Amino acid sequence: MIDFQLTKEHQEIVEKYRDFTERWIVPNRMKYDEIAEFPWDIVKAAYDEKVINGSLPVKYGGNGFNIFESGLASEEFGYGCTGIGICIDASTLALTPTLIAATEEQKKRIYGEIMEKKAVAAYALTEPNAGSDVQGIKTTAIKKGDKYILNGHKRFITNGDVAEYITVFALVDPERGSRSLTTFMVKADSPGITMVSRLNKMGQRASVQNEIKFEDVEVPEENRLGNEGYGFIIAMRTFDRTRTCVAAAAVGNARAAFDHSREWAKNRVQFGAPITALQGVSFMLADMATKIEASKMLVWRAAWAYDNNQKDFSKLSAMSKYLATDMAMKVTTDAVQVMGGEGYSKDHPVEKMMRDAKLSQIYEGTNQVNRLVVSKQILK
């Protein structure tokens, strides 16, 4: 039996995250967009109200969310601001490899430290010469006694200079290339780590990205996740889980732009009547509403597939990511269009939502790379 009604528990998650978004994210989003600083006050409040680290197990202080529940939360944050939302969700991205491969001892130690300090983590996969092509990674982690010595260069790392832990992907045997890719939980204050620069960017400006250099950084063996050579699988399994949440956040962003432009249009009079009486405008709004609904349904379907161990979850997760983020780009652009010159001004949030939408098409695998994942699976 298919049921599109949220359960009482799911409704409570939506209400809790919506309430937090209304009180903390919406009133502060333009400020953080302007100053482009990490919103520590909001992240600490998220800890106080338990709306962070939702997917971590309850026994370690998380909410034990499955992907569907994480998606409900991400959509509400996305409704407020995908930039502030990603400050929280990038930490989830960074900790997802621990959900996949950490031992209980590692979980207890790492989650305990992060929760106690109300800290965030960063996920360091991308390098200057390894963006879409993860196999181009050059960072190395060479074993020396009971430590690994990390050397290399990561780029575009969200939460980089505010993180407590950095989840680093590196080669333990450069001759074996990406077959030796391995995942490490690296303490961000380890000697030899330099934050080279922060990215100055178009949208999602509350979140910070760094170029990071690792020079002879010592990583204890007990901070390696899973076996040597398991890094590529960890990275791909991580994206299978997190792409659906990026898609959900994009649905939230699109919904917010739609709501704002619709309310404005109902009151904007031209040619003697509200512009919503013009079919050129009302059809645009109808298309926006339809596309949001369709994307949301695919997000739910992809999340359901993951949570119920369906074998096509990876394909559905990639589909939901590119459908929803392309949709958000279109809907936020149309929201600006519906509002004319007003939409382009900073007096309204839709221009920011449009700038924010662009980034969701690029990170967690560009939408071309996500199409590659889908096309490989439907053609095999």
Ligand SMILES: Cc1cc2nc3c(=O)[nH]c(=O)nc-3n(C[C@H](O)[C@H](O)[C@H](O)COP(=O)(O)OP(=O)(O)OC[C@H]3O[C@@H](n4cnc5c(N)ncnc54)[C@H](O)[C@@H]3O)c2cc1C
């Ligand atoms: C703001 C921001 C935050 C980020 N956060 C993180 C983070 O926290 N951690 C992290 O590790 N990385 C992060 N990234 C990096 C992000 O994942 C990469 O930017 C992305 O994977 C693309 O890599 P690239 O920028 O090197 O582009 P390239 O790989 O150089 O791609 C350039 C263009 O070529 C296209 N292309 C490449 N390969 C193919 C292909 N096979 N088929 C078709 N088209 C292709 C791409 O789609 C794109 O249009 C972030 C990036 C940004 C901008």
